[in-house]
Amino acid sequence: MNAVELVVLAAIWGASFLFMRMGSSEFGPVPLIALRVGIAALVLLPVIFSATSRLHVRSHWKPLLVVGLTNSALPFCLFAYSTLYVNAGLDSILNATTPLWGALIAFVWLKVSLTRDQILGMVLGLAGVLVLVWDQLGAGQGTQTLAILAVLLATLSYGFAGHYSRRHLVGLPAPLTAWASQFFSVLVLLPGALYWWPQHAVSDSAWWAVIGLGVVCTGLAYVLYFRLIAHTGASYAMSVTFLIPVFGVAWGALFLHEQVGVQTTAGCLVILLGTALATGKLQLLQRLRAA
Structure with missing residues (x-):
């Protein structure tokens, strides 16, 4: 049952890139994400009903604000911006670099030593990103390059958070x-959302996309994620990172007719291998030395 829940969670979070691509062009990145987090806050509202919960929020509001900015507001907006210029499948694959940034931040900020496998994983992760985006960089397409940099900044923000x-x-x-x-x-996002609120009519499909983002991909997904953590532990729950690109690419190809070529597949595999090494899920060099 836990494995089924993990796959369902990966499918849901993989769909978030599809929904952002559907909604960002009509709403704009900031209004879209303001709606996403607002709807999610309403879905999760029952958790704040107790006096103890409200006390926790009042006493920890500063770090909660930082986490809200770095784990939701900023990265969500950066991803929404990126979907204006790159496809949903590519975004979902680059999202898998989050653990790589996490390992690097732990090394630089927390002085956590890295094993040779982890260093190799970071190098492979960077190589995988280069494989994925080489065509865009080589073609000199400035907007796509900025979009890719926005995704990497978003995953860096996740790692810090x-x-x-x-x-x-x-x-x-x-x-x-x-x-x-x-x-x-x-x-944080409300002033910008009001300033950039679309002046034209928004289609029904874009509204359904933002509802899917808020209710399913954020509110429901968080509930499912924390349920997995409670039942299986954080390490098992975080392995969803390895499954999200599969669904992100699949949903993009199925519903948006995005092309999945050899370069995309190769880049995805290299990034996932690097992530597995950097997060300790795989000990390649240790096994080779033992053999």
Whole structure:
């Protein structure tokens, strides 16, 4: 049953790139994400009903604000911007670099030593990104290059948020952290959302996309993610990272008719291999030396 839930979660988060690509061109990145986190905050609202939860929010509002900015508001907007110029499948694959940034931040900020396998994993991860984006960089397409850099900045932000949460939000219930991060994201994004609110009529498909993002890909997904953490542990739950690109590419090809070529497949495999090494899921050099 846990494996089924993991696959369902990967399918949901893989679909988020599809929904962002469907909605960002009509809403614009900031209004789209403001709606996404606002809807998610409403979905998760029951977690704040108790007096204890409200006390936690009041006493930890500063770190919760930082997490809301770095784990939701900023990366979500960067991903939404990127979907204006690159396809959903590519975005979902580049999202898998998050653990690579996490390992690098742990080394630079927290002084956590890296094994040779982890260093090899980072090098492979970078190589995989270059394989994926080489055509765009070589063609000199400035907007696509900026979009790819935006995705990498988003995953860097995710990596920072993960370590920051573990240092400053220890002991807080995970669902409460999820709600608070969405709530503070709304506060941060609201002025920009009002300023950039679309002046034209928005199609029904774009509205359905934002509802899917908020209700399913954020609210429901967080509930499922924290359920997995409770039942199987954080390490097992975080392995969803390896499955998201499969669904992101599949949904993009199925619903948006995005092309999946040899270069995309190769880049995806190299990034996933690098991520597995950098996060300790695979010990390649140790096994070779043992053999």
